[in-house]
Amino acid sequence: MNQLLNELGRNAKKAAATISVLDTDKKDEALLAVADALVANTSKILEANAQDVMAARNKVSKALLDRLSLDEKRIESMSIGLKQIARLTDPVNSLIEKIERPNGLIIEKRRVSLGVIAIIYESRPNVTADSFGLCFKSGNAVILRGGSDAIHSNIAIASVIREALTSVGVDKDAVQVLEDTSHETANELMKLNKYVDLLIPRGGAGLIRSVVENSSVPVIETGVGNCHVFVDETADIDMAVKIIDNAKTQRMGVCNAIESLVIHSGIAESVLPEIYRDLNAKSVILRGDSRAQAIISDIETATDEDYAKEYLGPMISVKIVDNIDEAIEHVNRYTTHHSEAIITKDKANADRFLKEIDAACVYVNASTRFTDGFEFGLGAEIGISTQKFHARGPMGLEALTSYKYQIHGDGQIREL
């Protein structure tokens, strides 16, 4: 067992015991102190970030370099994010259910924090502040394992947070950064069941797969989105084109953007040319089956791999189907259980799609781009869960909690 990791785990467990019972005012005071400290230490954080950017400059893409780079504005927005988290309702200790039994027992089901959460993420250093904020407000200690690209930035941000926590009398081990960014140590973190209650991977499909396959700690899978829009026979054509345009092109690199179209054969000849015109104008390439190609000759041939692919860029697959059954079958075959939409005027088909599609978020006549904590009115989120276990869809503070039963008696014993 890795000595360092063991120590991190022990520290986190110890911190979690006190953080889990802090009252809301104290937690909010700490969050605001941290928010101020981040801005006050802007130059320190930017210096550390400059080291990371310098080291990465010749190794990574421009997009990655942009994600890695901090400036005053980005630090301020981390700070604003923490202030927003301070304003969110504290889920800890809230009463979920109260049961009064005939024998006089009063059973209260109350929310409690999970304990220690570990987060494995890629190069965006703002995740450091953000993850701390959500875990802390929900009464959990967090161990952060960011990428080696951002290690100086992450250490600097965490050290500012830890100083600010100490200044308000809170255990600084509420947040710890794993400074050893080797894969071996990440793999050991995934097996640290003794100390870690939950592991959340935040990043691309490869990272998430690796965490799911290697962890013995419970994991929440997040983010991979092979999202579909199904254009049913009765769809409003203008609405379909508008929603597909939005879901595909408003922001291509995000998990709730669509990667695939499923179109009813009864409307394909009228709707597909419109969709093609719109997407082609935005340089999106279409890949489809032979029936789609018969309508628009410019459509490339789609393989099975295309239907399974999260392009995260200017490409989309097209499948023509003859009825709602085929549509549901196709979507359920390729879905990553994130966000799926139907455009229809047929209420029965809408209901079947809503019920039978196996995804966290299923839309009728709206863009999949709304799958997001803020858009749902839930506030900041730590990810979009694509699994069914524990939490599904946008995960806010409640997803970072469990519950316990507190039972009040006056001497009751069980008779039978």
Add this chain to the structure above:
Amino acid sequence: MNQLLNELGRNAKKAAATISVLDTDKKDEALLAVADALVANTSKILEANAQDVMAARNKVSKALLDRLSLDEKRIESMSIGLKQIARLTDPVNSLIEKIERPNGLIIEKRRVSLGVIAIIYESRPNVTADSFGLCFKSGNAVILRGGSDAIHSNIAIASVIREALTSVGVDKDAVQVLEDTSHETANELMKLNKYVDLLIPRGGAGLIRSVVENSSVPVIETGVGNCHVFVDETADIDMAVKIIDNAKTQRMGVCNAIESLVIHSGIAESVLPEIYRDLNAKSVILRGDSRAQAIISDIETATDEDYAKEYLGPMISVKIVDNIDEAIEHVNRYTTHHSEAIITKDKANADRFLKEIDAACVYVNASTRFTDGFEFGLGAEIGISTQKFHARGPMGLEALTSYKYQIHGDGQIREL
């Protein structure tokens, strides 16, 4: 990959797709048909059970043989159990939350079934009917892997259930028994992530540990209970004795029976002799620290192992502490997170115990024996979860569900 297991998984997944959208009336009709069929096929089930009992007769303890044996009354009580499940509220499709957004989107958070549940259990054949009932009512298909001891009974019960399901037009693969009871195949089942959404072990500590360590499928840990009663300085002595007697001796072999006493030094001299007298009269052996031994010389020496042990029989450990902090520390060190109790008149101490003890069920002035679905008024349960993830404490139908967001729009797209 095991061919047979793969086929079982595929069948289960297919069945789950139709069962998950069955309406409540249809599910209840099927449950009642199965309940009647079990009684109608009593002789067939008893014949199969006789084979199991015959084979086990010279190999297992009398207690185990009793757990394995069926008779008319036990089959009738399986049948009654299924009728009770039919009367429980169907959690599937129930509305958890409704959010109306300023842009007109209506977001409904609704319960859905998990999909395919696998259960690995030991020799009691009634678990077969019981597990089917709870999984089916919550819209899930179930794969049952019972012990080799009960294999003929389990196959017979499942075949009666499957025939009854077919007779009412429901996919019989709602329940399948894994006929190969080898450890190798059980281990493969634990890794059948492609088809299995949740694995629940039901049995002793050894079985549960093995499942937790070997599964890549999400697991809910159930049942291991190293439960404590803490007798605080201000406890009512009569109440303490009565509760300890009940929690230890009313039924010794169950997970919510207590295995350990923690006693405040300020009350130990008055309460421990009373507890000793009561437990000694029921042949319960006490093992304690030197301070307990100084009060009652007949107390054996407790080791660290004793404090960690789930005796499930006529033995209990005793620890004397000087304050609530030490009591909480001791309990949290040895707890298996099942059920813990404090006997006190001090409200502040009660509150600290309720908040700080890390267990599914924490009691003030009541017996731990109440940790049970029926005693909580929740109805039949599939186990007591001792983990924080997904479900905690007595797990009824809701623990066998997830949720999804169903979003209704009229053409909304995302602007920013």
